Amino acid sequence: MNLFAIIAIYKFEMAxxxxxxxxxxxxxxxxxxxxxxxxxxxxxxxxxxxxxxxYGSFIVPGLIMxxxxxxxxxxxxxxxxxxxxxxxxxxVLSAPVSYIEIIVGFVGAAAxxxxxxxxxxxxxxxxxxxxxxxxxxxxxxxxxMTCISFSLFGFILGIWAKDxxxxxxxxxxxxxxxxxxxxxxxxxxxxxxxxxQITLFNPVVYLISGLRWSFFGTADVSxxxxxxxxxxxxxxxxxxxxxxxxxxxxxxx
Amino acid sequence: xxxxxxxxxxxxxxxxxxxxxxxxxxxxxxxEILALLGPNGAGKTTLISxxxxxxxxxKNKIIVGGFDVAKxxxxxxxxxxxxxxxxxxxxxxxxxxxxxFTRGLFGKPADTVFIEQLLKDLSLYDKxxxxxxxxxxxxxxxxxxxxxxxxxxxxxxxxxxxxGVDVDLRKDMWDVVARLRMSxxxxxxxxxxxxxxxxxxxxxxxxxxxxxxxxxxxNELMQRMGSKNLTIELRKPVSKIPASLSNxxxxxxxxxxxxxxxxDVRAQKTGIIDLLLELKKASFKIRDLQTSQSSLEEIFVNxxxx
Numbered sequence: 001m002n003l004f005a006i007i008a009i010y011k012f013e014m015a016x017x018x019x020x021x022x023x024x025x026x027x028x029x030x031x032x033x034x035x036x037x038x039x040x041x042x043x044x045x046x047x048x049x050x051x052x053x054x055y056g057s058f059i060v061p062g063l064i065m066x067x068x069x070x071x072x073x074x075x076x077x078x079x080x081x082x083x084x085x086x087x088x089x090x091x092v093l094s095a096p097v098s099y100i101e102i103i104v105g106f107v108g109a110a111a112x113x114x115x116x117x118x119x120x121x122x123x124x125x126x127x128x129x130x131x132x133x134x135x136x137x138x139x140x141x142x143x144x145m146t147c148i149s150f151s152l153f154g155f156i157l158g159i160w161a162k163d164x165x166x167x168x169x170x171x172x173x174x175x176x177x178x179x180x181x182x183x184x185x186x187x188x189x190x191x192x193x194x195x196x197q198i199t200l201f202n203p204v205v206y207l208i209s210g211l212r213w214s215f216f217g218t219a220d221v222s223x224x225x226x227x228x229x230x231x232x233x234x235x236x237x238x239x240x241x242x243x244x245x246x247x248x249x250x251x252x253x
Numbered sequence: 254x255x256x257x258x259x260x261x262x263x264x265x266x267x268x269x270x271x272x273x274x275x276x277x278x279x280x281x282x283x284x285e286i287l288a289l290l291g292p293n294g295a296g297k298t299t300l301i302s303x304x305x306x307x308x309x310x311x312k313n314k315i316i317v318g319g320f321d322v323a324k325x326x327x328x329x330x331x332x333x334x335x336x337x338x339x340x341x342x343x344x345x346x347x348x349x350x351x352x353x354f355t356r357g358l359f360g361k362p363a364d365t366v367f368i369e370q371l372l373k374d375l376s377l378y379d380k381x382x383x384x385x386x387x388x389x390x391x392x393x394x395x396x397x398x399x400x401x402x403x404x405x406x407x408x409x410x411x412x413x414x415x416x417g418v419d420v421d422l423r424k425d426m427w428d429v430v431a432r433l434r435m436s437x438x439x440x441x442x443x444x445x446x447x448x449x450x451x452x453x454x455x456x457x458x459x460x461x462x463x464x465x466x467x468x469x470x471x472n473e474l475m476q477r478m479g480s481k482n483l484t485i486e487l488r489k490p491v492s493k494i495p496a497s498l499s500n501x502x503x504x505x506x507x508x509x510x511x512x513x514x515x516x517d518v519r520a521q522k523t524g525i526i527d528l529l530l531e532l533k534k535a536s537f538k539i540r541d542l543q544t545s546q547s548s549l550e551e552i553f554v555n556x557x558x559x
Binding site (some may be wrong): 004008009011016098252 | 308327328343355357400550
């Protein structure tokens with residue numbers, strides 16, 4: 001194993017975060033703080049409790065998931081797309097590194113960034129609402145699994161994208177609607193029965209529900225389904241990436 | 254001694270059907286400097302990309318240092334440093350970090366002393382904490398060379414290293430290549446500048462349309478394929494070449510003071526003595542004689558035009 005290569009990629013990517021601290025960390029924290037002000041305080045004060053949980057507290061897992069999913073995808077996709085765009089990807093492709101080492105370096109850094117942001121948002125939330133975490137260890141594990149799996153997804157996007165428009169296409173047109181309709185701000189039980197059934201086809205429902213379960217011990221779907229969903233998604237992403245490197249898709253002619 | 258790079262019957266056809274390499278075979282000896290000449294689109298960069306792992310290649314086609322680039326990519330790539338044609342460099346990173354990053358990619362632990370010495374050798378030490386985007390084009394190219402040398406490769410590929418750089422930097426690059434040769438590094442460079450190949454290469458390879466037209470020692474090539482020109486300076490101008498000299502390929506200069514005689518060095522009889530005797534018979538007064546070898550550029554143009 002080329003451990004030095006993994007460390008080099010990881011450090012290089014983390015250095016990018018610290019170079020762009022405002023964009024990487026401060027910006028999502030401010031956005032989330034605004035969500036808490038608007039949904040938590042302004043609107044939340046007029047909302048009823050959901051499953052005996054104050055609305056402001058109820059949306060905390062959803063808001064963490066909202067930011068973490070978007071950040072994981074954008075961090076990882078940008079991390080691999082930018083060297084492609086600049087042409088510096090030649091270095092990685094001509095180095096004695098396996099695709100697993102490349103993934104661990106790039107995806108590890110992207111997942112670390114989004115995990116840190118997730119924790120910062122959680123800490124920010126405590127400034128606005130009362131946050132109790134019933135299963136903190138499971139919450140951290142679930143958050144980490146989400147960061148890793150969606151960073152893998154972002155990595156695939158970054159390789160697939162031929163330009164910046166394509167890079168933003170999937171997060172904007174697919175991921176954002178899925179996250180907003182995945183129960184970030186509401187329980188799916190609040191929907192009409194037909195829409196409850198349709199919502200179950202949205203994979204993000206299982207992620208938000210899983211994280212919410214770790215906070216409150218109750219959720220829209222069973223934690224087992226949530227764990228299965230995140231595990232399946234991770235395996236699918238790894239399989240696609242393995243194929244990409246073996247075939248050279250959009251990396252090697 | 255086995256060659257450090259061995260390429261056997263390599264063909265590369267892109268998805269659009271363009272055949273960039275056509276049954277190309279080449280062996281490169283350790284420690285030599287090989288210049289690959291060829292017009293645009295000849296296949297030079299494709300060849301380099303194939304050896305360096307930037308293209309998918311079949312097994313048993315390219316061996317580097319005894320390792321198959323397709324089967325044993327870790328060992329083969331560890332031996333290679335690559336400076337691509339385009340200046341591609343992370344703009345927001347510092348020089349020192351960028352070079353250290355490449356060293357790490359190639360599986361080498363951090364070595365501040367070596368990296369600093371490398372930057373000194375390439376006149377980059379003063380710029381070590383500058384961001385790459387603050388550097389001039391020439392400096393950026395030096396950074397790319399530093400990156401390629403950061404893991405002490407045995408083989409260095411320089412894809413048109415002096416394209417678009419000024420004369421001073423080009424000379425600096427040649428010095429760098431000369432120092433690398435002294436340290437035993439095998440250098441393969443592609444270039445459009447014939448003078449560059451003439452100046453620094455041990456052997457010349459000429460590629461056109463994906464085929465390797467020849468690979469030969471620079472001196473042997475110029476000797477074998479070169480023609481020579483004999484310039485005969487006259488004491489008095491002449492208005493035309495007499496009919497008695499019509500058997501010789503002679504050209505008269507505009508001022509009538511010089512005769513140019515082109516002859517083939519490979520021929521058993523160059524005809525120089527007979528020509529001089531004929532000139533004496535025709536009462537030409539000779540002031541001086543000069544010979545000059547045809548340049549590599551002329552040889553190259555002759556090869557690729559066929």
